[in-house]
Amino acid sequence: xxxxxxxxxxxxxxxxxxxxxxxxxxxxxxxxxxxxxxxxxxxxxxxxxxxxxxxxxxxxxxxxxxxxxxxxxxxxxxxxxxxxxxxxxxxxxxxxxxxxxxxxxxxxxxxxxxxxxxxxxxxxxxxxxxxxxxxxxxxxxxxxxxxxxxxxxxxxxxxxxxxxxxxxxxxxxxxxxxxxxxxxxxxxxxxxxxxxxxxxxxxxxxxxxxxxxxxxxxxxxxxxxxxxxxxxxxxxxxxxxxxxxxxxxxxxxxxxxxxxxxxxxxxxxxxxxxxxxxxxxxxxxxxxxxxxxxxxxxxxxxxxxxxxxxxxxxxxxxxxxxxxxxxxxxxxxxxxxxxxxxxxxxxxxxxxxxxxxxxxxxxxxxxxxxxxxxxxxxxxxxxxxxxxxxxxxxxxxxxxxxx
Numbered sequence: 001x002x003x004x005x006x007x008x009x010x011x012x013x014x015x016x017x018x019x020x021x022x023x024x025x026x027x028x029x030x031x032x033x034x035x036x037x038x039x040x041x042x043x044x045x046x047x048x049x050x051x052x053x054x055x056x057x058x059x060x061x062x063x064x065x066x067x068x069x070x071x072x073x074x075x076x077x078x079x080x081x082x083x084x085x086x087x088x089x090x091x092x093x094x095x096x097x098x099x100x101x102x103x104x105x106x107x108x109x110x111x112x113x114x115x116x117x118x119x120x121x122x123x124x125x126x127x128x129x130x131x132x133x134x135x136x137x138x139x140x141x142x143x144x145x146x147x148x149x150x151x152x153x154x155x156x157x158x159x160x161x162x163x164x165x166x167x168x169x170x171x172x173x174x175x176x177x178x179x180x181x182x183x184x185x186x187x188x189x190x191x192x193x194x195x196x197x198x199x200x201x202x203x204x205x206x207x208x209x210x211x212x213x214x215x216x217x218x219x220x221x222x223x224x225x226x227x228x229x230x231x232x233x234x235x236x237x238x239x240x241x242x243x244x245x246x247x248x249x250x251x252x253x254x255x256x257x258x259x260x261x262x263x264x265x266x267x268x269x270x271x272x273x274x275x276x277x278x279x280x281x282x283x284x285x286x287x288x289x290x291x292x293x294x295x296x297x298x299x300x301x302x303x304x305x306x307x308x309x310x311x312x313x314x315x316x317x318x319x320x321x322x323x324x325x326x327x328x329x330x331x332x333x334x335x336x337x338x339x340x341x342x343x344x345x346x347x348x349x350x351x352x353x354x355x356x357x358x359x360x361x362x363x364x365x366x367x368x369x370x371x372x373x374x375x376x377x378x379x380x381x382x383x384x385x386x387x388x389x390x391x392x393x394x395x396x397x398x399x400x401x402x403x
Contacts, residue, residue, distance in 0.1 A: 004149050004176060006036055008318070008403075012140045013040045013116070018086055022108060022133065023116045024125060027142030028263035028288050029203070030195050032176045033118040034058065036142070037090050040116075044088060053082050058092040068096050074103040081113065091117040095124035101132050108136060121203040122261040141263075144174035144289055146318055147311065147400040153179050162397045163379070170307055171299075173291035192292050196264075204258040215240070215247055219255045223265055223285050225297040228306035230270075230282040230325075256285075264288055268313065271324035271336040273368060284325050286310045308396065309334060309348045312377060315400050316346070331364035343372040348396065350379050365391050 009025075013036070016023050025033050041054055055077055057064050067073045073091075081087045089107060094100045094117045107113045119125065125139065150169045151157055160168065172183055173192060181187040200216065210216050222239055223231065233252040240247045259265045266286050270279040287293045290307050316323045316337045326333025326345060335346040345365055352358040365374040366389060376388070377396040384395035 003035060003039060004145065004153055004179075006032060006039075006149060009036050009140060009142060010040060010043070014043070016138060018114055020108075020111065022104060022137035023114075024137050024139040025116070025118045025142055026122060026125060026139060026263070027118075027120070028144070028195075029120045029199055030175050030177060031142050031144045031263075031288075033120075033142055034092050035176065037092060037116060037118065041088070041090065049086075049088065050082070053085055054088045054090070055080055056090040056092070059096040060093045068098075070097055070099045070103040073097060073100070074106050077103075077107060081110070084112070086112055086114055088114045089116065091115070093118060093120060095119045095121060105133065105136075120199075120262070121207065122263065123207060126261075141317075143314060143318055145176055145179075146174075146315060146403075147397070148403060150174060150179070151401055162401070166379075166397055170290040170311070171294060174289050175291075178291070188291065189295055192289070192295050196292060196295070199262045199264055203262040204255075207261075208254060208258045210255070210258070215245060215251075216255050216258075218243070218245060219247070219252060220259060220264070221296050223256070223259065224287055224293045227286050227293065227303075228284055228309045230284060232282050264292075266313070266317070268323055268325050268335075270327040273326050273328040273333065273336070278324065279327060286313045288314075305348075305350050308350060308379065311400070312346065312348045312396065315403075319403060326364070328364065328367065330367055333364045333368070343370075345372060345374045347376045348378075349376070352376065352378050352393070353380060353382065362388055362391060 013023060025036065027033055037056070041056065044054060045051065057067060059068060067076055077089055091100070091104070097103070104115060104117065108115055147166065147169055151165050156165060168183070172178060172188055175192070175195065178188050178191060181191060200213070200220070204210065205213055205216065218240060219236060222236055233249040233256065236252045237247050237249050256265070260267055264287065266288070268284045268286065270281070270283060272279055287310060290310060294302070313323055313335060316335060321337035321339050324336040324338070326336045333345050334348045337344045337346060345368060347361045347365055349357065349361050352361055361376060365376070368374065374391045376391055376393040377399055378393065379396055381395065384393070384398070386393040
């Protein structure tokens, strides 16, 4: 099977090629970071870069275990640098190297070293490290396959309708390798379970020192089961207590931070539509992959409306927006998306064919009196596109594949 083109991500690397700045690619495990680097190296060779100018190290490969010490790493790379030429250095899963920033910074100041690094948790680019490398790096946060990328796989569009592809996308996983498992449910579940356990044990339990792994799993499943719902650490702690498991709010907050750092979940803060300010209480959470959610919480009562909402949230992230939940006294807007051009407002519904549902979905948007775009996304095939007093309605699947 051919690799799926990840054009937006490849463009990020190519645009920043040979800029004297460190390229950082972060994202959940198995979302395609290593493959992206491999494809980019192939492109460099096609562009005439010599193999001797490229060094690639993956710190999850035992062959490079002795380089998980920053002095050894620096000297290994420095000895292999080609003089008077650009050198392209790829460091995959760099979080395995304590104080790696010292080696990276020493290579960076040489001037002819183009550095690319990946990591599978947000923690490796936080705190003192960000201060240390401030102004010397750009970060790309990578996600599993978008719906458009999923549909671009060999023969997909010829074999299935868009609705069938959406069903496969949400139940067979957006993680790239899952496509190679041919839709075999058991194989996909085993693969996803492997990702989940690795993230939990390597990127969360080991890093933040979780003593009660079963409690962490219970909190994770609760959040996964309640995507798109307003949550607080107190509400989660109370839910655990109701199930006979006692946990305090601060521990819940620590677990939530760990799950976000491992890119299993994403937090959408509330945005006051009137005051145009971010509210820190009662955010919503969304998951990196719908099939992983089904694996943990089951498919009974699938809550397909919130799953669709989840897909739109991730798509907005891919398009470079900061995404919030719109809060107002007279109704909620699913998403407020902000970028350098301003705001956009989104409502997401499986269908608005029923007049009362359409009225309910339009009302919060109609109450917003500014001139920013207002968009209603549904799965409707009939009357899929329409205009309601300036609110544009689109079929969400067409919207997702036409970025």
